[in-house]
Amino acid sequence: MAGKKVVVVGHGPIGHAFIEKLAEREAGFEITVVCEEPRPAYNRVMLTQYFLDCDGDKHDQMKLSYWSEEDLKSKNVKLVYGRATSIDRDNKSVAYSKVSHGGSSVDEDADSLKYDILVLCTGSFCFVPPTPGFVLPEKKNPQWPDDPASRPEGVFVYRTIEDLEALIAAAKNSKRAAVIGGGLLGLEAAKAVYDLEMESHVVEMAPYLMPTQLNEEAGKALERKISSLGIHVHSGAKIQEAVLDGGKVKGLKFIPHGETEPKILDVDMIVVSCGVRPRDELARGCGLELGGRGGIKVDSSLCSTDPSIYALGEVASIGGVFCYGLWAPGVDQAEALVKNLVDGAGSASYEKSDLSTKLKLLGVDVASFGSDESFWFKRKFDGKDPEVVNLECSSPLDGSYRRLCFTKDGKKLVGGVLVGDAKDYPKLLQICKKGDLGGADPESLAFRRPPPGQGAVANDGGDGTGIAEDDVICTCLNVTKGEVVKAIKDKDCLT
Template sequence: MFCALSSWQPLLSFATQRGHTGTIIAGRGAAVRGDSRSAAQRMSGNKSKDYTRRVVIIGHGPVGHILLEHLVEGTEVPLELTVICEEPHLAYNRVAMTSYFQHRSASELAMCSAEWLEEKNVQVIFARATQIQRSSRRVTYEGPLVRGEIEYDELVLATGSSPFVPNVSGLTTDRAPGIFLYRTIEDMEAILARAQQKGVRKAAVIGGGLLGLEAAKALLDLQMKVTVLEAAPTLMSAQLDMTGAELLRKRLMKIGLDIETQVNLQEVLSNASGVRFIRLEKEGQESFLEVDLLIISCGIRPRDELARQCQLELGTRGGVKVDGCLRSSDPHIYAVGEVASYEGGMVYGLWKPGSEQAEVLAGTLGSPSAGLRYHGSDLSTKLKLLGVNVASFGANAEFWQHRIFDCQDGQANWCVRSVLEGNKYRKLVFRRLPSGGRKLVGGILVESVEDYQSLCDVARCGRELWGLETVVMTHGPRANPGQIEDMVYPRDFPAPVLDMAAMPAVRVVLVGYGPVGHVLLQNLVEQRERRMAITVLCEEPHLAYNRVAMTSYFQHRSVCELAMCSPDWLQEKNIQVIFARATSIKRSHKQVTYEGPSGSGEVGYDELVLATGSAPFVPPVPGLASTAGVFLYRTIEDMDAIIARAGSARGTTRRAAVVGGGLLGLEAAKALLDLGLETHAWDAGNITQQVKQGWCH
């Protein structure tokens, strides 16, 4: 008698999977309450749909509120939402903060009301979170009127960022009157109060980025003499090249702002009445700037002190390291917005990335079946600043991170086209392709931004272009999307001329040579855009064969009938096959170690493909895996062993059993029946009982 096992499980010898299905939902509860579940249930992460998941969000800024709006729209599982809000105001629009100097009304900036929160069953605690206790899943908080602890099932850090204050002697907001940050409504109120004092006429802003220039314009509207101090050579250096920044500087000086770039702050001097002078150094020369009011607006830093305190993994630039689900190194803690460091690298300080993250996190928490994942955001921005139209767009964040907008034509396969006419400027950067075409990777537009969205879409789509650099320069702002589409994608698309011999071969290593691996090879050898040197590590002694038709082997018993390729085909396609098992991957060296009949060694790769397939699942039944006559049902060698066992059973009790009643199990049962055996198919419920009764002896 023998037994065949036909169920299977994914083989993860070279890749592991990390999963989490934490969720959240709307419902109002007490600030601190017990959990009706047992400790064992809490630790096991019982995800019953009848159980309401307690979600605590620390921070109620714009991004935190966008997350709330998504969560209260409806989720797959019930959520109980609590927000810990440190500021005395509910969420308000920081992007429009400068407008506060005109309307001076907090309600104009408000993004929600107490009535809305009550209607949506969202509890708000006006306090500052002081500590996260990960082991007990509690947050300690303290505020003007309340202090305590709150338990959570899932915790979201939406703490945002804080202004960066340079380490300059005397530059502090807590001891010197007249020195301000530019972040909150309270900051705006304090700046207004100072500006209205008698004798306060001269102001300075530290920082020549977008927010610093907005602050400078606000002070100018308050009838003050304003100087912008920037350490970099240009204004908005993270978004604009030298030409675009110079056009911006001229425009700002024309409306009355003084601009000082490449300056180093040495000291801020104050007296009892407030700030008086800033000692500067520029090009080796020292000078003093007289000021009555000083605003610090030269960058932000993620507010990650809570994450540091509870020892979450941080990004290289600070912030909480998160994955594509916005999950931190603790599977029950998430981060979103300016405190989130995507994959440990990028920390976004813009509105759009934060809102995109909020949408994904809402799916992660409330509707995990949607499978939303965050893949980063581009930094494309169109703004109308101080009467100047400026746009900066790119296909992805690399355009800004590596300052591709500074590249010159012909440099590192970049094709750069620019036009400067008066105060209008257009600069587009293309990547040259081997085919002779181009890909638009980004650009800068000043006072010529009408087709910004069309160009932005072309850059993001990543398609190969022909003639785009001509159309955008010829038509300029008069080019509409239809004209660009006709010129970029002509009906008679020129056939690319490729010099394959001149291209370096890409080393592709395929681990596993089953049916799927062979289909991949067939597709690879049809691709002619790149030369490839392909190596296959084949653990089985046979080349790829058709496992779907495996049962037919019991009739023809010919390996050739199942074969999907031949050694001649592989040789013709210049594919090297090594009959060996891959034992380890050295990612840092891009090498795979192998061992088998073909020998042992290492093979290097530029691209590595894991096609290792799956292995049969063996139920954990005593004796099932070690008893003679028990077979798997997966390979040609398995088929040969089963046939041999069936033949040796002639003249004895000829009974067979198949563990598994799925498609493959039933095929195995039919094959054994055709071999003349009395065949039984077992489901999972009677395996242990039958083995104990002596079937497998």
């Protein structure tokens, strides 16, 4: 494989994870990455930190940045600012339109790149529903679904730093904003609006927040925590239209839950953040097979129906069935592909990833964990599975809530959800991956007390964390507590 040209389309977090892992192997590949944003990859999960570090003069050296332009160059990675527009599979080339920004050089003679191996890491785009007033159909951009020109003035999406900069600029003349969507992405957008000190509304069509990851009681607990911050939550809403005046947003018309007549919420900004769709337009254009619900169909080696083209991250439809929307699965996929490219085909395979996650949303800890993906796909947490026994614990003092889900005989932890207090997440995650409860009993775990006859001493080496040495504390990179402790002691690392 040495000397072969590897072209990566998309320099988001997963594209960067692949580049970093491949460069580390020093296997002699010629690596080029096509980046349509005006800066190298950065951490989208922590996007609201941009408020604290938005100096445009250091666009590639932010706290959010992974590698700077100079870092990429030092690793012999060629960075091309451009938007890929088409793939010529016969000639193995990718055409792109040039994208430039202040201070960055662009190869004026280049408009296509030759590849031996093409890796598509194009990610996803914000789904904007065809609600009247949300989009301008006549201005739809097939090569850039998130093009702001395709939306009326005052309608935004929340995905990139450019999206956030647009919100910051508009907030100078805006007082009230409505965020459409009460899922993970919607609440992240709500955090941005809240930080901009606007009157903030979250409008969710489901009966409660985060319906994909949480049961109703947990969603309501989260709603109470968020409402206590002064954010207005409208769950169970039927959205009808964005009210425009002279092409600008002046309100949001919706029917509140339990009512029959619509009301108009007086807002001058609408942020649509109610889900994503895989950016598979390049694959569609060149005839690659797609997944049943979009995305590029790939096998366990992450290869598409073209043996020279691979896909990773949110655009990769595993077996043509499912696209993972989380960061950790994309990293797992990148690792598997690098092993196959460097060590030879069949060295690694990718089947699935753990969907367990812990987040801080508007300052509220939220966690969802399960023994396997069926916990979410079959919604074993919503109390309707006769083979699952649920134990709940809530505190009116701090507003926290937990639901733990056990097998019918109570011998195994299937999964759970935590809102407000997620300190036990690492421990519970490890227990649900094992075949038993590790000496505990369901009531002790659910109600946060030691088993009968035992003290509160945990097998944590005496450090008071309650976390054992082999417990995984970072599911994104599968890092154990012991590895973190060793890094701090032996390498003077900091947390």
